[in-house]
Structures are given as C-alpha cells and as structure tokens.
Amino acid sequence: MTLDNLISDEEIQKVFLSLKDNKVLSPNGFSMGFFNKTWSIISLDNLNVVHSFLISSRLLKQDNATSIALIPKVPNLTQVKNFRTISCCNTVFKCIAKIIANRVQSVLLDLLSLFQYSFIEGRNINDNILLS
Numbered sequence: 001m002t003l004d005n006l007i008s009d010e011e012i013q014k015v016f017l018s019l020k021d022n023k024v025l026s027p028n029g030f031s032m033g034f035f036n037k038t039w040s041i042i043s044l045d046n047l048n049v050v051h052s053f054l055i056s057s058r059l060l061k062q063d064n065a066t067s068i069a070l071i072p073k074v075p076n077l078t079q080v081k082n083f084r085t086i087s088c089c090n091t092v093f094k095c096i097a098k099i100i101a102n103r104v105q106s107v108l109l110d111l112l113s114l115f116q117y118s119f120i121e122g123r124n125i126n127d128n129i130l131l132s
Helices: 009-018 032-037 039-056 091-111 114-119 125-131
Strands: 066-072 083-089
Touching (some): 009 032, 032 039
C-alpha cells in the first residue's frame, strides 16, 4: 500500500470498527459504541464524509470540533501541570486521522534514516545516544 492509493470503503470501515466502544466520546456525545452498533444504518453517511474530505481536504465545522477537558491528577491543585488533558475529538475526525496515520506508518521506515529511530514504534530517542 502506498500513500496515493485510493482509500477503500473497507479500509474506512476497518478503522471505524477498530476503535473501542467506550472510547472517543465526541463533542456531540456519541461514543464509538454508537457508531459500531449502528454501522449498518449510518455507514454510507460516514463513508461519504471521509471520501469527501480526502477529495476536497475540507471538513464541516462540526466535524472538526474538539472539546478539551482538564482532569485533576492530584487533590489541592496548585499548578497547571497537575492536570491531565483529555481531548474529545469528533469521531469522524478521529477516524480520518487514524486512516492517514496508518498510511504514513506503512512508508515511515522508508522515509526515516537510521538516526531517526525515536519515530519508530518500540524505539526510544535514547537508542540514538547509545548508537552514537
């Protein structure tokens, strides 16, 4: 698979159905469980949105919406670093990002030199220090 291959309906469906049911609560309040359980009803609309984006590089404003929540890590907060941020991206946006990431991952090893190991899964930037 290369980056310029057309993205098939099956590839889009695989990404939608690969996300866990209780994850990716989008700003509209729907989790992936909703999308997975109603896929037979809403699949055509979702496929059209993804294909439309890939052709035009444009998303509706509501599809590009993200809510950010700050969750306290410790009681008696005194600093911003004591919050954990949670980003609630729109489900369609999340799936488009995952499709693109999967495509890039398939060619990543061909694009990186030996000294860029920190970008490879399972590798750490410290590996380069040892290599040096």
